[in-house]
Amino acid sequence: MTEFILSEEELLLKNTVRELADQELSPRAAGYDETGEFPWENVRQIGDLGLFGLTIDEEYGGSGGTSRQLAIVVEEIARGCAATSVIYVAHLSLCSQFINMFGTEGQKNQFLPPLASGQELGAFALTEPGSGSDSGAMRTTATRSNGQYLLSGSKLYITNGTEASTFVVLASHDLSLRTRGVDAFIVERDLPGFEVNPQHGKMGMRASTTSELVFDGCPVPAENRLGDEGDGFRETMQVLNASRIGIAAQAVGIAQAAYESAVSYAKQREAFGQPIVEFQGTQWKIADMATRIDAARLLVHRAASLLDAGRPFVTEASMAKLFASRVAVETADQAVQIHGGAGYFAPTPAERYFRDAKVTEIYEGSSEVQRLIIARNLLQTR
Numbered sequence: 001m002t003e004f005i006l007s008e009e010e011l012l013l014k015n016t017v018r019e020l021a022d023q024e025l026s027p028r029a030a031g032y033d034e035t036g037e038f039p040w041e042n043v044r045q046i047g048d049l050g051l052f053g054l055t056i057d058e059e060y061g062g063s064g065g066t067s068r069q070l071a072i073v074v075e076e077i078a079r080g081c082a083a084t085s086v087i088y089v090a091h092l093s094l095c096s097q098f099i100n101m102f103g104t105e106g107q108k109n110q111f112l113p114p115l116a117s118g119q120e121l122g123a124f125a126l127t128e129p130g131s132g133s134d135s136g137a138m139r140t141t142a143t144r145s146n147g148q149y150l151l152s153g154s155k156l157y158i159t160n161g162t163e164a165s166t167f168v169v170l171a172s173h174d175l176s177l178r179t180r181g182v183d184a185f186i187v188e189r190d191l192p193g194f195e196v197n198p199q200h201g202k203m204g205m206r207a208s209t210t211s212e213l214v215f216d217g218c219p220v221p222a223e224n225r226l227g228d229e230g231d232g233f234r235e236t237m238q239v240l241n242a243s244r245i246g247i248a249a250q251a252v253g254i255a256q257a258a259y260e261s262a263v264s265y266a267k268q269r270e271a272f273g274q275p276i277v278e279f280q281g282t283q284w285k286i287a288d289m290a291t292r293i294d295a296a297r298l299l300v301h302r303a304a305s306l307l308d309a310g311r312p313f314v315t316e317a318s319m320a321k322l323f324a325s326r327v328a329v330e331t332a333d334q335a336v337q338i339h340g341g342a343g344y345f346a347p348t349p350a351e352r353y354f355r356d357a358k359v360t361e362i363y364e365g366s367s368e369v370q371r372l373i374i375a376r377n378l379l380q381t382r
């Protein structure tokens, strides 16, 4: 257990969110997963706790919280309902945080308060049909015209796409410049030439929505560009480097939930005349799960602590995501195994944890991409 590394304030935060997760998020998680209904009740309750503005500066309606606090909150939300945690991360760590880090005073005053209160949801749109890991190969264009940019192209797999009213969208004003031609824009939902098409059939995280965004000459005011022209890609990498810690924390939360369900089942399920927890084979599984979850959590807290201290953290953030996401997948796998046949069926939560865990190895930089980042930084290669 890693509680000893938390300050009193952090422990209080953890316990507050844990209570919400235990009493509200967790009991509703299976139902939302089954129907695919967007968990508005969860969103409202997280908003009531003031968590949507956790890391946003106080002058724009946030609490000015730390990356460690964010990791604590994401882990606890994910432990209760993983789908709700991806809604939270896309909203706060990607969309709102992008504006918080790179917005002008005017942009921050206009867009952050409703996002920080949870009154409005945000989304972040980088991935395209033809560019994911190689995000610099994006084809969405932003053509300058009379004080505005006309956006054309499409984005794929955008979390919160269906519910968000504020989007941070990446597009290029000059494709020949590759990453140096990329700009970030704040795009409001009701603009003409902007369409959102929900995508269906996700393996897990089913209560979160994932959508295609289509832009057809969508006029975005020039004052909605975030940062200088050509800075969008660099800004995106900075946002993703930090946000990755949140996905690692999400993976820890899913793993913790899977572990707890496995232990609880192992204590009550009997085989050969005794609870299966009495078998050494089960105990070794449980010991390995707990050890790996703790190791993952420590990596998350190390990365977050470095970020909060203003020290280099990118390698450590990638290590945390790489390791924690594998731990989530393996722990959920073992949890299904411990449940036996019951683990293969809903409403036993193990199969949901198994489906939810997998995406942590894919989004916000796949595990292969994390390895590239870690090796490049260790070996000082390009």
Ligand SMILES: Cc1cc2nc3c(=O)[nH]c(=O)nc-3n(C[C@H](O)[C@H](O)[C@H](O)COP(=O)(O)OP(=O)(O)OC[C@H]3O[C@@H](n4cnc5c(N)ncnc54)[C@H](O)[C@@H]3O)c2cc1C
Residues within 6 Å of the ligand: 090, 124, 125, 126, 127, 131, 132, 133, 134, 156, 157, 158, 159, 160, 202, 205, 210, 359, 362, 363, 364, 365, 366, 367, 368, 369, 372
């Ligand atoms: C549920 C969900 C929610 C998402 N939400 C968002 C969102 O809100 N906003 C957003 O912009 N995107 C979002 N994404 C997109 C996500 O970030 C991408 O799917 C991810 O970056 C991988 O890109 P890709 O799917 O194009 O895979 P690809 O880049 O095509 O990769 C395919 C495979 O090739 C591997 N690969 C690629 N390059 C290399 C390499 N150099 N070396 C070794 N292996 C390599 C990858 O690791 C992967 O295994 C979401 C995705 C999902 C599934």
